[in-house]
Amino acid sequence: MADRQTRTPRQLDRTPAEELFEELGPVDRYHDYEELGDFGMPARAMMEDLIPPMSAPERFGPLEKVPFWFAGASCDGCSVAVTGGTTPSLESMLLGAHPGIPRVVLHHPVLNVEAGAHYLRPAEQAVLGEIDARYVVILEGSIMDEVAAYRSGGYWSAQGEEPWGPDGDVRPVSATEWIARLAPNAAAMIAIGTCATWGGIPAAEGNPTGAMSLMDFLGKDYRSVLGVPVVNVPGCPPIGDNFNETVAAVLYFLQGFGPLPEFDELGRPGGCSARRCTAAACAAPTTRKASSPRSSVTRSASWRSAVGARSSTATSPPEA
Ligand code: SF4
Numbered sequence: 001m002a003d004r005q006t007r008t009p010r011q012l013d014r015t016p017a018e019e020l021f022e023e024l025g026p027v028d029r030y031h032d033y034e035e036l037g038d039f040g041m042p043a044r045a046m047m048e049d050l051i052p053p054m055s056a057p058e059r060f061g062p063l064e065k066v067p068f069w070f071a072g073a074s075c076d077g078c079s080v081a082v083t084g085g086t087t088p089s090l091e092s093m094l095l096g097a098h099p100g101i102p103r104v105v106l107h108h109p110v111l112n113v114e115a116g117a118h119y120l121r122p123a124e125q126a127v128l129g130e131i132d133a134r135y136v137v138i139l140e141g142s143i144m145d146e147v148a149a150y151r152s153g154g155y156w157s158a159q160g161e162e163p164w165g166p167d168g169d170v171r172p173v174s175a176t177e178w179i180a181r182l183a184p185n186a187a188a189m190i191a192i193g194t195c196a197t198w199g200g201i202p203a204a205e206g207n208p209t210g211a212m213s214l215m216d217f218l219g220k221d222y223r224s225v226l227g228v229p230v231v232n233v234p235g236c237p238p239i240g241d242n243f244n245e246t247v248a249a250v251l252y253f254l255q256g257f258g259p260l261p262e263f264d265e266l267g268r269p270g271g272c273s274a275r276r277c278t279a280a281a282c283a284a285p286t287t288r289k290a291s292s293p294r295s296s297v298t299r300s301a302s303w304r305s306a307v308g309a310r311s312s313t314a315t316s317p318p319e320a
Contacts, residue, residue, distance in 0.1 A: 015219035017180045029163045031117040066135040069108040070175040073202035074141025077237040078193035085240030100257045120160045127181045134187035142195040142202045143217040145210025146176040190231040197232040232267035
């Protein structure tokens with residue numbers, strides 16, 4: 001199998017995200033939900049409808065509640081850590097209990113009740129630009145080189161299927177592909193855990209998956225549509241409180257109510273790495289990321305324009 005290290009220099013002028021997007025191209029077919037009918041338990045019920053908010057579900061900023069959680073090469077330990085966080089707790093964010101922070105509606109492949117194609121519907125709407133609000137994307141686990149897998153007729157890590165194959169054939173959609181399609185219009189891209197932030201164990205020398213970090217995949221100069229760089233919360237597993245606190249601070253900024261948290265040159269929020277995170281994995285990257293040629297790639301306009309994204313750089317909280 002061809003891997004990323006053996007491709008031409010011209011290909012390496014692009015970020016892996018751009019390369020994957022160009023390989024797969026735009027998509028224009030989605031599931032026909034009428035044809036699919038009801039599936040899952042309870043049929044057509046969305047998690048959002050099953051958790052009544054504690055406060056009036058009033059929208060007061062550019063964000064309205066939607067983080068998407070994707071898992072690459074992951075052991076799911078980061079998910080476990082987050083569910084154990086208490087300041088703030090995941091439950092309190094799902095209930096909308098924090099003033100200034102939008103009620104969080106989480107699309108998580110383990111925690112949600114939706115199943116099958118119905119689970120994918122919000123992600124499809126985000127790709128289509130049909131969500132009337134900004135969304136946040138969270139990655140657990142490392143990104144794997146799905147270009148190499150695709151060219152050999154396979155995939156490494158899929159999250160659902162879509163009719164995106166030749167002639168509308170249904171094919172597995174990798175978590176990496178969802179990330180590539182959602183990142184240009186995301187309000188923030190957040191990597192949780194050592195695998196997503198530095199590549200982790202799957203990025204060890206000799207691993208045929210070509211595993212990499214989220215920042216390597218998007219390019220170190222990536223900025224979200226609201227100007228936020230890739231946010232890295234490392235640790236294996238990370239401290240749940242560090243992650244939940246970081247998400248709350250970023251959401252608070254995106255709503256226009258607070259400053260953008262300070263990040264170091266590796267995208268780590270200062271409070272996280274300086275205050276409570278004592279694990280060695282938090283202190284330094286464990287892979288080649290900092291000196292990798294991938295890290296010096298700047299995102300091109302073509303990838304963003306191909307998905308209709310706007311470009312900006314955050315200097316102050318966005319307008320509500
Ligand atoms: S960072 Fe650790 S806990 Fe999280 S997915 Fe990777 S191996 Fe699992």
